[in-house]
Amino acid sequence: MTIYPQQGAVMSKTGTCVFRVWAPERKKVELIISSPVQEQLTMLREEEGYWSYEMPGCPSGLRYHYLLDGELHRPDPASRCQPEGVHGDSEVTDGLSFNWTDQQWKGLALKDMLIYELHTGTFTEQGTFQGIISRLDDLLQLGINTIEIMPIAQFPGTRNWGYDGVYPYAVQSSYGGCQGLRQLVDAAHAKGLAVVLDVVYNHLGPEGNYLPEFGPYFTDKYHTPWGSAINYDDRDCDAVRGYFLHNALMWLDEFHIDGLRLDAVHAWWDSSAVHFAEELSAAVKDLEVRTGRKKVLIAEIDLNNPRYITPADKGGYGMQGQWCDEFHHAIHGLLTGEKNGYYEDFGEAEHMAAALEHAYVYTGQYSKHRKRRFGASPKNNARSQFVVFTQNHDQVGNRMLGERLISLAGESAARLAAATMLLSPYVPLLFMGEEYGETKPFSYFTSHSDEALIKAVREGRQQEFAAFQTGKDVPDPQSEELYKQCVLNWKTSGPMYEYYRHLIALRKGRAPLQNDAPDSMIVHPAYHAAVLS
Amino acid sequence: MTIYPQQGAVMSKTGTCVFRVWAPERKKVELIISSPVQEQLTMLREEEGYWSYEMPGCPSGLRYHYLLDGELHRPDPASRCQPEGVHGDSEVTDGLSFNWTDQQWKGLALKDMLIYELHTGTFTEQGTFQGIISRLDDLLQLGINTIEIMPIAQFPGTRNWGYDGVYPYAVQSSYGGCQGLRQLVDAAHAKGLAVVLDVVYNHLGPEGNYLPEFGPYFTDKYHTPWGSAINYDDRDCDAVRGYFLHNALMWLDEFHIDGLRLDAVHAWWDSSAVHFAEELSAAVKDLEVRTGRKKVLIAEIDLNNPRYITPADKGGYGMQGQWCDEFHHAIHGLLTGEKNGYYEDFGEAEHMAAALEHAYVYTGQYSKHRKRRFGASPKNNARSQFVVFTQNHDQVGNRMLGERLISLAGESAARLAAATMLLSPYVPLLFMGEEYGETKPFSYFTSHSDEALIKAVREGRQQEFAAFQTGKDVPDPQSEELYKQCVLNWKTSGPMYEYYRHLIALRKGRAPLQNDAPDSMIVHPAYHAAVLS
Missing domain, CATH: 2.60.40.10 (Immunoglobulins)
Known part of the structure; x- marks a missing residue:
């Protein structure tokens, strides 16, 4: 293999x-x-x-x-x-x-996906895979056809977004472990729902990471926000490439997962003649052929470089799709007027128009925030290669107070955002709860056991937000109370819910809304201000 | 522009x-x-x-x-x-x-080049551009049609290979400065000789580098053998990209240089959507169109990654050619039996056969020296995109004693190497003096003025060779005596010289020897041992 x-x-x-x-x-x-x-x-x-x-x-x-x-x-x-x-x-x-019952399941192409991102621990009161299973009918009723599960690799404690995982092959035991995940995937497939799993191949968490004691899993050639980079191209990298490649294949093959959302692919530093993204894509393509099931790779990537999602025979790395943060930033900036951090590059109608026309907003222009010219146009890529959202775990949770869009900009703005996303030519991704106007926050939470680390994370969080928020305390990530505040209230009715249902149905029923040719959408400049602000 | x-x-x-x-x-x-x-x-x-x-x-x-x-x-x-x-x-x-007289000159395509690498300071007794001009007729008589000049950007003192240059735009004053270089290029063109210039865009020398005091020309994102990397993709990188891009265009346009040999392109760390190599290639292509003269980019690159020399419309970076070190290593390993350093990956007839068949020896196999699988096959690239040599400044000069192949392996071996190179389907590059069997060394020499640096370089050199050479002193790079020992003896006659002339004439007169289709050469395994060892 x-x-x-x-x-x-x-x-x-x-x-x-x-x-x-x-x-x-x-x-x-x-x-x-x-x-x-x-x-x-x-x-x-x-x-x-x-x-x-x-x-x-x-x-x-x-x-x-x-x-x-x-x-x-x-x-x-x-x-x-x-x-x-x-x-x-x-x-x-x-x-x-495990007795799989999904023999008829053939997977789902990215272009047909309507994705719903969820965090297992806070999606339901139970905080387990069984909890998710109990809500699958509600998701079906909403109209989505794919769930995307935030990382479930074993992490320290029981409360974590999942990006602190340190055992990429182990399913978080408090969520229900391996068997629990298999039951969830089987149940989802039985209802016609695809399952995308978020996996982290760019770093390991800070607690319980014993990998460096086994071998050179990391290299000092490159700096990343998490310290040394995963060793994809330095001496002894073959085993490290194999470690993550087999991990991807394990989920897609043994666990019947339909697609992977690959965290921070821009931090896969690799100068090899065959980039790890290309090697992974080729292996997954082989698996598709072998299993007769569609398998999808979606990269989170902050480079505005279409090479990652360009087919291998055209010189690309061959992944099917990517998260498009700039679509979010364009709409968020316009609706909230926020200008701090990376939002300084957004906030005008022209940014929204660019996002609608070609997914990336920055395709070579100067970015004030990055202090450089940034990006290239994805002019040869289909619209359906871009996953867009108006909220997600990062954009909500990386705020000091974890506020959702509806709490920041009100219900009308949230509705406008939803329509812009769901009627766009891109692949929409909802963040759990937005469909009924959830107002509970989604905060950054942890449950480390290492006291020094707990202190460091707490202080880091306070420093991060010291500069531009005033009058409010920075929540303690380690607090169980904070975690409980993030568990969804759940509603499967009401005007917002019906609005989302209606939009989703509208999208599914209209072929023109799924036209993914690169030039299928033109935003007329004259209408920018009137239509979008 | x-x-x-x-x-x-x-x-x-x-x-x-x-x-x-x-x-x-x-x-x-x-x-x-x-x-x-x-x-x-x-x-x-x-x-x-x-x-x-x-x-x-x-x-x-x-x-x-x-x-x-x-x-x-x-x-x-x-x-x-x-x-x-x-x-x-x-x-x-x-x-x-400057009064240029080369209005009729149209440049030379890489595939037609027969290159002769020289170091201005040691090529003649004068050690200047005028000295080179006085030898152009001798080079013409030999049959080569291109000279490649080692870096001439202003460096500390008067004795240096040129890779310690710290003013990329200034021509070494002791060589004759800007006007001297223009005179050389004009004289070469008058005789039908093209001029390739070696330029260094991956680091600056250790003495007289004031760039960091002006701005973030360097970044700590990446480590290189020379310290911090040139800032091609971090904050404020635009001006740095512009600095080197304009430099390339200055040589090619204002100085009428026909091509650039780009030093250590693998150390151009750049995660931008448009890699600096791609941006440079596009700018040079524009210049070709504007001037009606062929301009060639040749990368020295140790990645065995054909992307760098693949056309942009096929997903590559669009440079025309690259130095092919592995061709050298294959032949050197076979003829000398050396196994230290990177030579541990070579030395068998199969390596030579691979080099002859597809330029790179490692196209995905495990390399003991690198401790990883390495490279990809350049199966879609023409043979004429690879510049090959059996000696060059690095391969000779980075030895402790700077011995040439003839001093290590004898005249018959040197002849066999020359024939293998000159009758190969690749673009041959001779290193000054090899054509007449020069036996003087080409050593590593410097003339820094900073005492601490002189000491550090001297000690570094001693440490580098301490492990595997015995009984001989490591020469002092700072010694003027050492430098003088490297000045060519010069001969334009004798059996070796006639042999090179004959081989060059043979190559030029035979169209089949210039057939550069990727599969134009097949080495028959049965003959490996007999033919090549």
């Missing part, structure tokens, strides 16, 4: 489990079994720094970790299950025993 | 000189004239951090520098002339007054 060995504890149909871990600089790696019986097993050194152990008749639920050079006891970097959290033992799970 | 303002002291036909300098963070910039009269002039602040002063009736030869915030006296970063070296005043030169 790929040229890279698969890491983790992988069960075969015969019940044999192969444990494989990459630790190229280690002299000795042992497999330590803690349950059901205690054992210490010497692993076999393979080529290119891998170590393996083959265990016939391995029971599902077996608990283990690795011992590096006889000194360091560490969980498996490719653990599929961390029942005791990020610092505890790993657990073998048997993905093959 | 470009979207960026032009920096430096630029004379117009009317005798008005516009001084323009970029210093975005400075509160005040003054123009200090030191000769013919002393004056202190306040410069006008323009947009995007530029400062300018317009001087009608400016005499050529006027000496000046800038005063930053009333504190720092500094030469012009875009100085065209540094008569007193890297720390002294800049001088206005009038490029328009």
Whole structure:
């Protein structure tokens, strides 16, 4: 499937489990079994720094970790299950025993998607995959056909957006773990809903990240907002590329996920002749062919560079779509009048017109905020390659108080924004709750266990907002109370809800609204002011 | 011509000189004239951090520098002339007054080039452009049609390869300055010889680099072997891109240079939607159209990534050619049996066969030296896009003792190497002296004036070679004696010289040897051992 060995504890149909871990600089790696019986097993050194152990008749639920050079006891970097959290033992799970009922499901093309982004923990009172399942009918009734789940890789504690995940292969245990996620995907498919999963291949969280003790997963060649970059092109990068490539294929293949939303792809620093984005796209295309199911890659990317979503045979990296933040910024700037941070580059009708005409607002013009000319025109890309939104977890949650658009600009503005998005030629993405005018905030919350880190995050947050907000306290991300304030109220009726339903139905019923040729929409300058402000 | 303002002291036909300098963070910039009269002039602040002063009736030869915030006296970063070296005043030169005689010259396509690389200082006893002119007839007699001049941007002292240049716009004064270079280009063109100039846009030298005091020419986003990277994509990068872009155009347009050999393009870190290589290629293409003369860009690039030399309409950066180090490594490894450093990846007949078949040896295989899979196949690129050599300044000079191939492997090996190169489907490049079997070394030499730097370079050199050379002293780069040992002996006769002449004539007379389709050469495995070892 790929040229890279698969890491983790992988069960075969015969019940044999192969444990494989990459630790190229280690002299000795042992497999330590803690349950059901205690054992210490010497692993076999393979080529290119891998170590393996083959265990016939391995029971599902077996608990283990690795011992590096006889000194360091560490969980498996490719653990599929961390029942005791990020610092505890790993657990073998048997993905093959799940009874899938979605044999008829063929996936969904990006151009046909109507996406609904949700955070598992705050989407329902239960805060689990089962909670989501209980709401699928409500989402169907709204008219969306795709849910996008914020990252569910195991993170520290129980309250986190998911971007602090440190076990890319393990499903957050408090959400329901691997089996819970499979049940959700199967249930969604049964109702005709596709599932997109948000995955993070540009950094790991600050607590429980033991990867550097195993090998050079990171490189100092590049600086990122999260410190050292993931090692996609430095010495020993093959195993790191393999680690994330297999992870993507695991979700799409073993978990029947229909698409991945790839976090901050601009921070995948890679000078290789074949960029990791291109390698991933090619592997996913192979998987599509093999499974007969559509699989979609959507990059979050802040470069206004169409190369990432241009087909490989035209010199691109071949991903299907990308998040288009500038569509959001254009509409948000116009409706709120905000000018701080990156909003200084937006706020005029011309920005909205540009976003409507060619997705990116900056296609080579000078950006005051970036202090440089920025971007290139996506003139050869289809409109349906761009996912647009008027709110999402970042745009709401990265505000000091996590206010939604309706709280900032009022209901009329929120309605105008919704119509602009849902009747645009792009792929719309709703953020959970906006469809009924939710007014509860979506804040930045964490539940780290490391006291120094808790303090650092708290202080960092206060410094971040010290400059331009006054009179209000910066909420404490670690507070459970704050988290509870973010759990949705839920409404499946009312004027706003009916308005969204109507818009969605209108979009679905009108072919011209799905015309995705690059030049299918022209905004007439004369009407800018009248129509959009 | 470009979207960026032009920096430096630029004379117009009317005798008005516009001084323009970029210093975005400075509160005040003054123009200090030191000769013919002393004056202190306040410069006008323009947009995007530029400062300018317009001087009608400016005499050529006027000496000046800038005063930053009333504190720092500094030469012009875009100085065209540094008569007193890297720390002294800049001088206005009038490029328009030169009487060009090459009106009929149309340039040369890369595919037709037979290149001869030379270092101005050691090519002749004089060590000047005039010295080169005196040897042009000898080069013509040899049969080459292009000279490639190692960097001539003003560097510290008088002895330097040129990669320590700190004034990209100024021609080394000890070589003959701007006028000397123009005379050389004009004389070469008169004899039907093209001129390629080696330029360095990835770093500046360690002595006399005042650029950071003017503005953010460098960024800490990326690490390079020379420290911080040139700022091609960070805040305020526009002026930096403009600085190097105008520099390229200056050589190609004002100096009638036919092509640029771009040093270490892999260290042009740029995540922009339009990579600097692509922007440069487009600007040079415009210049070709405007002047009706062929202009060639040849990248030195260690990525085995064909994107750089793929046309823009196929998703590439559009440069015409690249240096192909791996062709050298393959032949050098095979002939010398050396295995240290990057040679550990070479040395087998299969490597030579790969180099002959598709230029790059590594097209995705695992490289022991790099500890990763490396490269992609240039299967859609023409053979004539690759410049090959069996020796060059780097491969000879970066050895501890600067030995040429003939000194390492003997005359028969040197002959075999020459034939392999000259009869290959690639563009051959000779390194000065190899054509007559020069046995003098080409060593690494400097003439810095900063004592601490001299010591650091000397010690760095000793450490570099401490590990794998024994019994011999590491030469002192600062020694004038060492430099003198590198000046060519010169021979234009003898068996080796006649052999090169014959090979060159053979190549030029045979159309099949210039067939540059990607699959025009097939190496038959059965003959590897017999033919090549």
